[in-house]
Amino acid sequence: MEHLIWNADPTIFALGPLELRWYGLLFVGSFFLGLLILTRIYKREGKDPAVLDALLIYVMVGAVLGSRLVHCLFYEPEYYLSHPLEILKIWKGGLASHGGLAGVLITLYLFAKRYHTSYMWLLSRVAIPGALTAAFVRIGNLFNSEILGLPSDKPWAIIFSRVDMVPRHPVQLYEALSYLIIFVLLIAVYRRVTPAFATKILPGVFLVTVFTARFLLEYTKTRQESYTMDIPFTTGQMLSVPYVILGILWIIWAYKSDSKESSHDKASHS
Template sequence: MEHFIWNVNPNILELGPLQLRWYGLLFVGSFFLGLLILTKIYKREGKDPAELDALLIYAMVGTVLGSRLVHCLFYEPDFYLSHPIEILKVWKGGLASHGGLAGVLIAFYLFSKRYNTPYMWLLSRTAIAGTVIAASVRIGNLFNSEILGLPSDKPWAIIFAKVDMVPRHPVQLYEALSYLIMFLLLVTIYRKVTPAFATKIIPGVFLVTMFTTRFFLEYTKTRQAAYTTDLPFTTGQMLSIPYIILGILWIIWAFKSASKDSKYDKASHL
């Protein structure tokens, strides 16, 4: 069986020691795409889009710091603790999405305090844009021929020629497609429910769908951590479980809270 061979140069342009990589372009570009989505949301809800320039900076700094630290401390702790200066060399690669989300949650909390924006409202609206950013990052991983899938004989398996000649699950595409489906789901929820309920429910739906997807797709990935444990789960799966639990609890709270609000509204009209 013939399989598609992926042998794309990860560099768009090389000028001596300087390199412009597809990953970097997609990573940075995805944030500006997210900015466009949030601009429409802000205008739709009568909020000032001017503060989004600052939000973009908070989001990018939180994402890079969080994702870099979690990658270094959870996926390759022995190497980075022995060579701490390497933690600063982000351009060499090594970003963990679990840490990126944690970094963004902290950054957005600081932003909400600084700009007097309701934290829950901010999380729910940025979650919509976050799915597009996540999809773009995975396409960037594809250009880098990284986060490889396990060997596969499926007709859609891809050979990453820069790594080996073994057909593998294109797990980067699996994730990217999943996140775009999540985007459509969150947009549908946002448009179909009341703004107050969207604020409560969207973050929970984001967490459950995002990290349940991550959990199950780990079964098609090669192990990324530089160490093994006696546990039956990968590092990525173990990092996903707390987010899934948090998302489930969040959704339960959202429905209970909406039910209480509904009962209060009925009582107030009696």
């Protein structure tokens, strides 16, 4: 059986020690695309989009710092604790999406306080382009021939010739497609419900769908961590579980809160 051989150069062009890589272009580009989406949302809801340039900086800093620290401390702790200065060398690669989300949650809180914005409102709207960024990052991983899938004889398996000649699950594409579907789902929910309910429900939907997809697709990946655990789950799965649980609780709270408000409104008008 013939399989697609993937040998794309991860570097678009290099000028001396400086390189422009597909991963970086997709990562940064997704944030600017997200900025355009948030601009439309702000205008749709009568808010001033002038603050979005500052929001972009907050989100990018949170995403990079959070994802880098979690990668270093959870996926390769022995190496980075022995070589702490290596943690600063982000350009060498090594970012973890779970940490990126944690970092964004923190910086969004700081932004909300600084600019007197509702944290919940902000969180729910940023969730929409957040799914798109996750998809772009996985396409970047594809160009880097990293986060490889397990060997597979499926007709759509891909040979990453920069690594080996073994046909593998294109798990980067699995995840990218999953996150694009979630992106469309979040937009559909946002447009169909009231703005008040969107504020409550969207973060929960994001957490449940993104990290359930991540948990399940880990079964098609090679292990990324540099150590072994005597449990049948990967580090990625273990880090996904708290987010899924939080998302489920969030959705339950959103529906209960909305139901209480509806009952109160009916009572006040009777």
